[in-house]
Amino acid sequence: MNFKLNKIIPQLATLLSVILVFGFLTYNAQVNMDNRGIEFGFGFLTQESSFDVQFSLIDYDGSHSYARAYLVGLLNTLLVAFIGIILSTILGVIVGIARLSPNYLIERTAAWYVEFFRNIPLLLQIFFWYFAALRALPLPQDTEPMFGVFFLTIKGLFVPRFVWENLDIFFYSIIATIISIIVIRNYARKLQENEGKQLPVFYISIGLFVILPLLTFLVGGVSLNFSIPELEQMSNTSFKYKGGLGIPPELIALTLALGLYTATFIAECVRAGIQGISKGQKEAAASIGLTPRQILKLVVMPQALRIIIPPTTNQYLNLTKNSSLAAAIAYPDLVLIFAGTALMQTGRAIEIVSITMLTYLSISLSISVLMNWYNKKIAIKEK
Amino acid sequence: MFKLIKQLTSFIAMVAVLFAFSTEAMAKKSKTLKNTQKKGFVRCGVSQGLPGFSNADAAGNWTGVDVDVCRAVAAAVLGDANKVKFTPLSAKERFTALTSGEIDILSRNTTWTLSRDADIGLTFVGVNFYDGQGFMVRKNSGYSSVNDFKDGISACTNLGTTTELNMRDFFNSKGISYEPVTFEKADEVVAAYDAGRCDTYTTDKSGLAAQRIKLSAPDDHIVLPETISKEPLGPVVRQGDSVWEDIVRWSLNVMIEAEEYGVNSANADSMKTSDNPAVKRLVGAEGELGAAFGLDNEWSLRIIKQVGNYGESYKRNIADTGILPDRGPNELWTKGGILYVPPAR
Numbered sequence: 001m002n003f004k005l006n007k008i009i010p011q012l013a014t015l016l017s018v019i020l021v022f023g024f025l026t027y028n029a030q031v032n033m034d035n036r037g038i039e040f041g042f043g044f045l046t047q048e049s050s051f052d053v054q055f056s057l058i059d060y061d062g063s064h065s066y067a068r069a070y071l072v073g074l075l076n077t078l079l080v081a082f083i084g085i086i087l088s089t090i091l092g093v094i095v096g097i098a099r100l101s102p103n104y105l106i107e108r109t110a111a112w113y114v115e116f117f118r119n120i121p122l123l124l125q126i127f128f129w130y131f132a133a134l135r136a137l138p139l140p141q142d143t144e145p146m147f148g149v150f151f152l153t154i155k156g157l158f159v160p161r162f163v164w165e166n167l168d169i170f171f172y173s174i175i176a177t178i179i180s181i182i183v184i185r186n187y188a189r190k191l192q193e194n195e196g197k198q199l200p201v202f203y204i205s206i207g208l209f210v211i212l213p214l215l216t217f218l219v220g221g222v223s224l225n226f227s228i229p230e231l232e233q234m235s236n237t238s239f240k241y242k243g244g245l246g247i248p249p250e251l252i253a254l255t256l257a258l259g260l261y262t263a264t265f266i267a268e269c270v271r272a273g274i275q276g277i278s279k280g281q282k283e284a285a286a287s288i289g290l291t292p293r294q295i296l297k298l299v300v301m302p303q304a305l306r307i308i309i310p311p312t313t314n315q316y317l318n319l320t321k322n323s324s325l326a327a328a329i330a331y332p333d334l335v336l337i338f339a340g341t342a343l344m345q346t347g348r349a350i351e352i353v354s355i356t357m358l359t360y361l362s363i364s365l366s367i368s369v370l371m372n373w374y375n376k377k378i379a380i381k382e383k
Numbered sequence: 384m385f386k387l388i389k390q391l392t393s394f395i396a397m398v399a400v401l402f403a404f405s406t407e408a409m410a411k412k413s414k415t416l417k418n419t420q421k422k423g424f425v426r427c428g429v430s431q432g433l434p435g436f437s438n439a440d441a442a443g444n445w446t447g448v449d450v451d452v453c454r455a456v457a458a459a460v461l462g463d464a465n466k467v468k469f470t471p472l473s474a475k476e477r478f479t480a481l482t483s484g485e486i487d488i489l490s491r492n493t494t495w496t497l498s499r500d501a502d503i504g505l506t507f508v509g510v511n512f513y514d515g516q517g518f519m520v521r522k523n524s525g526y527s528s529v530n531d532f533k534d535g536i537s538a539c540t541n542l543g544t545t546t547e548l549n550m551r552d553f554f555n556s557k558g559i560s561y562e563p564v565t566f567e568k569a570d571e572v573v574a575a576y577d578a579g580r581c582d583t584y585t586t587d588k589s590g591l592a593a594q595r596i597k598l599s600a601p602d603d604h605i606v607l608p609e610t611i612s613k614e615p616l617g618p619v620v621r622q623g624d625s626v627w628e629d630i631v632r633w634s635l636n637v638m639i640e641a642e643e644y645g646v647n648s649a650n651a652d653s654m655k656t657s658d659n660p661a662v663k664r665l666v667g668a669e670g671e672l673g674a675a676f677g678l679d680n681e682w683s684l685r686i687i688k689q690v691g692n693y694g695e696s697y698k699r700n701i702a703d704t705g706i707l708p709d710r711g712p713n714e715l716w717t718k719g720g721i722l723y724v725p726p727a728r
Contacts, residue, residue: 035623038482038504052551052563062551135578154579155537232535236525238582240535249580250564330566330575336542340475340567344543347502349479 029350044346045070051341053332055248066342073337074359080254080333081320081363087259088319089312092266099271110267118264123325125261130253130329137249140231140239149228151241157252158229161245165223170216177212181205250331254323262319266312273308274300305378313371317364324360334359412677413626415487416460424466427453428486431471431568434593435706436492436512445469449490451696452511452618454689455634456488459682464689473567474543478505481621488631489619492587494545499619508632510617511693513712513721515610516549517588519595522605524582529553529609532583537562539572539581546586549612573597587614592706630676636724637683641665641692643715643724648691651684664728672727683727693722 033040045067052062057075060068098110117125137143137154145151151158164170181204188199216222229244277300285299286292326333327340339356343349419425429437429449437447450469458464470486481489482504492514493499495507518538520526532554540546542565554561564581566572573594576584584591588606595601618635620628641647644662646654655668663669666687667680674680690696694715702708714720 050551051547052561054563054565062548062555131574135580139579234533234536234582235531237521237523238526238536240537242535327567330542330564330571332565336565336567341542341547341565344475344478345548347478347482347499347504 033350038347040350042351044348044351047346049342049345051345053337054330055251055332066346069342070334070338070355073332073334076332076337077320077323077326077334078363080251080258080323080326080331083255084258084262084319084323085316087255088262088266088315091259091263092312092315093270095263095267096270097274099267100274114264114267117260118268122257122261122322123328126253126257126325126329129257130250134249134253139237140241141233141237149226151229151231154249155240155246156249157247158241158244159247160226160228161243163225163227165225166216166221169220170213170222173213173216173220177208180212181208184208248331250326250329253329254326254331258319258322261322262315265315265318269308269311269315270304272311273304273306276307277303302378306375306380309371309375309378313368313375316367316371320363320367321360413624413630415621415624415627416630416677419460419487423461424468425453425457425461425488426470426486427456427467428470428472428477428480428489428491429453430491431473431570433492433569433590434596435589435701435704436593437469437471437490439469439471447700448511448696449492449616449618451638451690451700452490452631452635453488455638455686456631458685458689459634459678460630462685464685474541475567481505481619484621487620487627492590492616493619494587495615495617496545504622505619506622506628507617507619508628509635509724510615511635512589512616514587514589514614514616516546516585516612516614517591517610518607519576519584519591519604520582520607522603526583526607529557529607529611532557532559532561534560535562536583537564537581539564539566539576539584540586541565541569541572542567544586545612545614550585553611569594570597587616589616589701589707596706626676630678633676633683633727634686637665637686637727638690638693638696639715639722639724640727641683641687642694643717646687646692647695648688651687661726661728670728 030040046065048063049066049069050062051069053060053069053072055076056072057079058068058072060072095110095113098106099114101107101110135154137152140151140153140155143151143153149160184199184204185201188201191197191199217224227243227245229241229246231239232242233239281299281303282295285295290298323333324335327336330336334356339352343352346352427450429445429447432438433447435447437445437449439445445467450467453467453469454464457466470480472480472486472489472491477489477491477493478499480486489505490511492512493507494514495510499505500507518529526532536559538550538554538561540550540563547563547565550561550563564575566575569586569590572584572586575581577598584594586594588610591606595604595606598604618631620631641651644659644665646662646665651666654662654666657663657666657668660669664672666684667673667682671680673682676682691699697710697713702710710720712721714722716723
């Protein structure tokens, strides 16, 4: 009993002091806000925002509410984080493997890339891409198209837009493909465990991925057309593109900078993971007759991933949080729209900053939970 | 009878208490004034660099008509116009800096609007520059009026400003779809417009005139004739200190009234013997105008001597620098403008 109490009392005291500190801070803020005639409340979220946004994934204009403006910012942040994570993962894995290449030139190039991009502050890189690299691009009317349909201009990258018919059927076919691949993989595993036969699962999967969606075009009534951007004159010197899909230069600069920067760290994680597997493991695997590909897939990668995943999670979190630097180059992310424009138009600093902080916290925690789940899934299962 | 006496006494007591409270409240000095005098400098929020309004030179000396408002207050309450600490603020930081008590006057080309005045703990004290929003375009673009704008035009501006909201109202009323590109810093807006990211740059017309000199080829750009909004710019103080509010308001008013009566930094001392009682009041030779704020009687004389009247400030900062040589609406009401302040008496 006494022993238990000794354990609990310090914990209670800590908890109490934390509550007291927070209570004091809240009270202090409240008193000062009262003194200065500032009200606290979230009612402003339903008010009309009355400002427009350059780039939005959902339908939005100034007649919508501040809450919707928040959603626009959140989605734009998630978009940058998503593209950035994919870009940095692909690039990071390639560079990480390249650093272990026996080819001197490839190995050196990868090493230089890592050392160069990892040692320059990210904000500076964003400025470089936005203010130096993209500013040197031509005006729309001076642009020569790439492959006839891509236009890279100072006003952004204009690409053909997909115009789908019966998109839902195509979408269902993708889901059907994924489900059938999972079924086939499970069947193949059972077959191997019970009878020792091996199915070429990889080729079957690829075949399914091509055939099923293709079928929907032939029999499902799905059709795909392209809307190609066309130059249109607005006045003597100002031009714009009609049709197609415009990707703002701010988004390009931001994803490029975030992707290239974070990829260097991921490359190092990958290199560490692969080098962390001892040579003896590979030799042992080879001695029982596994092919080099099987060694990589069955012996090296499962163990390397355990080393790679936790630090890579950190990099994903960093990338997501770093995306808030978007505010420096006019990309309408959460910080620019909500903690920027909305804050200034409403003057509700405390409410808006706390919502923004909670949002970033939730995004980071979600990524963390997801990666922890994956990490647990591939961890050694001791029996 | 006894009950009546009891009621009467309690009534008298109540009145006495009320009276005591109200006289005490009246005698109470302004907290901001007391703090300022204790610190020895006026804390003033200005822009991060807008020529003519608030701009720092290489040596860190601030000049501009917005800066002069703060200098006038320093001259009035501290006796020295140079005792000002300037804090450069972005459009985003300005109101928070004021409401949180980091600065005591915000004099940063800030538009007076209902929601700002009523909503967020601020009080506007007056107007030191009447402005309106306009558009700048490239000369060779062929735009000669805002009516030439077409769907898909991209417009650069500062985020979080009334400009951003006016721009939407304007394009909506014309039924034109547009691409807003908004930056936090004015320099970034100018750079983006200069590089061709945007077809037009919109902000207050005074701002357009001032920022134009920063462009790589200023002569290749023109400001379109239309004005799409009212932008009365003026100093702001925190809500809840009415004495401080009055000091800032009347420091500005005195500068404008001094111009009206022909009192300037050179002749202020000699005006003490003027025949006009209004002029004598302005230079502190008659009346007790400073007492109401808890200041001495020469507060307004110091403003005129050290900072000058409004006309001098305008000429020094805006006209002589070539930003807007024509005073337009910022001329005195007696000369066809709309500068009209209540009498200092």
